[in-house]
Amino acid sequence: MTERVLYGYYRSSAAYRVRIALNLKGLQYRQQPVNLLKGEQRDPAYLALNPQGLVPALLDNGQLLSQSLAICEYLDEAYPDTPALLPSDCMERARVRALALSICADIHPLHNARVLKYLETELGQDDAQKTQWIRHWIATGFTALELQLASQPATYACGDTPGLLDACLVPQVFAARRFGVDLAAFPHIVRVDAALSALPAVQAAHPAQQPDAV
Ligand SMILES: N[C@@H](CCC(=O)N[C@@H](CS)C(=O)NCC(=O)O)C(=O)O
Structure with missing residues (x-):
């Protein structure tokens, strides 16, 4: 191999x-x-x-x-x-994919580096305006995700074993904290993130643990 x-x-x-x-x-x-x-x-x-x-x-x-x-x-x-990262049942798999996409397609791209650079260099937005933009879109996405997690509370995002949605949730919460999003309105997201952060596999993936961390 x-x-x-x-x-x-x-x-x-x-x-x-x-x-x-x-x-x-x-x-x-x-x-x-x-x-x-x-x-x-x-x-x-x-x-x-x-x-x-x-x-x-x-x-x-x-x-x-x-x-x-x-x-x-x-x-x-x-x-x-x-x-397994995804459930075996196809309906459950679709549900996990939908929630994962709500982070990966609907939140994260709006604060990607190249988008922020375009806001600054082409549209003349200053740091405060960019921060307002980032916080708005993360909070908008988290508001819907919070409701969905609250409807089926479990140890992790989609059950009692960590999987694909968890792999998406942890980095998005990290970004939310980095950009100063107030997480008080999202107790289920914060709770799941805390449970995941206790796992060695998740701890080892943290940005601070990577060889290129500065
Ligand atoms: N949808 C892609 C997104 C990848 C992406 O946006 N990566 C960012 C870092 S998180 C990047 O490479 N940005 C470089 C840039 O914006 O120039 C994925 O899930 O892999």
Whole structure:
């Protein structure tokens, strides 16, 4: 088997999701940092690997994969003997995917680095305006997620074993704290995040624990 390599950045929410997924599944990997602040995601060598110029990308069995959710689902299918990230029931799987997408497609892209840069350089928004934007969109997404978690309370986001939604929730809560979002209105999200943060697999994925952390 060839080496498994995760191209990522310590503070990237999307790379953080994949680190959690790999750790929950007990799959070994080497990290290859791509420094987003230095623009390394746009280096020709990296664009040759991932033309989108985004992290993460995962090299597994000699093939390169992009998009964090696609990578997590691939890991579940390719390594069925490791702990499952998705439920076996197709209705439950659809529910988990929907909630994961509510974070990955509807919250996170609105505060991605390139979006914030565009707000600043092209639309002339200052730091206070950008912070208002970020907090608004995270709180909007969390308001709906909180209601959904409250409707079926469990140890983790979707039951009593951690899975795909948890791998998305932890990085989004990390980002919310980093951007100063008031989490008082989201007790279920905070509770689930605390339960997850006690797991060694999740602790090892924390940005501060990564080789490129500054
Ligand atoms: N939908 C993608 C999002 C990837 C993404 O937005 N990555 C960010 C870091 S969290 C990135 O590489 N940003 C670089 C940039 O904005 O230039 C995924 O889930 O993998």
